[in-house]
Amino acid sequence: MKKCNACLSVIDNEESLICSKCYQHYHESCIQSTFGSASLTDITNWMCPDCQPRNENADNTPIRPNLKSKQIRDENVNRRRGGTVVNVQPLTPITVVEVREIVKSEIKDLLKHLNDTIASFVNIELKSIKEDISQVKESMSFLNDKYESFKTDLTEKFNTLTELRKENSHLKSTVQDLSTRINSMEQQARANNVEIQSLPEHKGENLVSTVINLSKVISCDISENQIHHATRIAKRDTNSKRPKSIVVQFNSPRTRDTFLAASIMYNKANPNEKLNSNLLGIGGAKENVYVVEHLSPTNKYLHAAARKKAKELNYKFVWVRRGRIFMRKSETSDYKYIRDLETLDSLS
Template sequence: MADKNKTLWGWEFNTTVRVLLGKELKTVKEEIKEMKDSMDFMSEKFDKIIKEHKEALENIKVLEEKSDRLQSTVMHLQARVNQLEQNARSNNIEIQCMPERKSENLMSIVKNIDSVIKCDVVEENVMRVTRIAKMDKDSPRPRSIVVEFKNQKLRDAFLAAGFNFNKNNPNDRLNTSHLGCNGNKTPIYICEHLSVANKMLHAAARRTATDKGFKFVWVRGGKVFLRKNENTGYIVVKNLESLASIK
């Protein structure tokens, strides 16, 4: 009887253990499945993120290439516009630092300068004379006078006459006293009429020349040039970026 009860108890125990183990295994399997499903979900999400990141990088690269092309196009167009503006000024000179008067006759001023520098330009060859607005409104300098000649040859002759006058009179270069202006003697400059962009480039070139010890800065044919000294070659300053590379 005792053996029978022992056997029965053992069977019940084994059954109970199997049931409990079955429940535990089922629970563990369910948890493993949930973990696997969760990991699969996270893996899909991660793969999606990786894919989207890759696509984003590709899109950024495409946009950067487009931006570079657009920037290059804009710079090319700006250069063309600047060249057109400069070509439109090819017959012009700019007279700088000539004092302003209320009832001034600009044509008479041009004639007086012409008489001083001995260019012999007749009035019929002058198409237009006018004062132009200042680039810097706060500048104390008077507004420049722009003179438009019939052609570039006449313009160049006037420029050359002004250059030669200053060369031949290094201690008394063209100034207000030559034109009968009262007050302190101040220089008067005759130069090419540059486009706005080229004026900015010329100003930047002068600053660079000062900072880096260049002796000469000049303009010819609407182009800006730099030269370190008499023993070096000249540099054509094409744009502001090219100034940064000058040593």
């Protein structure tokens, strides 16, 4: 089946021309309508306008099909609308204005497509960001709830701690007061007692007889009936080599005070021969003997601390009177009543 290379329609029993160079078929009517009959003078060596040599005056006018004598029926060219055949108009040159309009239209479509793509991409990313922000908000809300709960708990615990501090302060004050009262009661229970220190120990010793013998040395008339009890007490420092102290309980504080005063007066009257073991008839090496008040454990610890402090601060006198401890730096200075360790620490 032959087709005209000009109009692209089928050549049906119609004379046609064949290009001697490209061998394409053409309707004679299509050639004549474009170039006239002058172009068909030599049919044997005829060349189609596309293959003919061109000169400077030659134009590039394409071959026009003869639309009056023949309808275009090819399915690639014809368009059917409502069952009728619509003839395709011949191609015409495109102007610069039309090119601009086409370019503008393409750019407009490209920009629209680009905007739609960007908008779609931005919407997708924004959706992801919104989801992330929503999750962050949920996390922040959760953390805020936890913070508020923690803050409430902390406030409650702070209030509880404040109350506990107040209660602790009150308890400390109560304990201090009770300790003072207990110490006072313990010291009061020792109001009839004296403590004899550094007296050498002997197996089978009679402490009551020793006390009566001591009272004779210091010129204090004490009978056995005035002595309720006499015993040695355990040492606080088990490593100490000093003998155990003797606690003597008299029948009254008056008897105790008389015995203490007599021992003090004796030592003052005999500075070179103070109370010692030889005066009491105890053999062995000569050992000084001390008669002091029987202090409670708290007062005894405070008395030892006061003596140590006196050495550090050059205090000359430290003494005990009726269970109370006093210190004096010199003969002319005022005495200090040592109530507790805080009072001792405040000395200078």
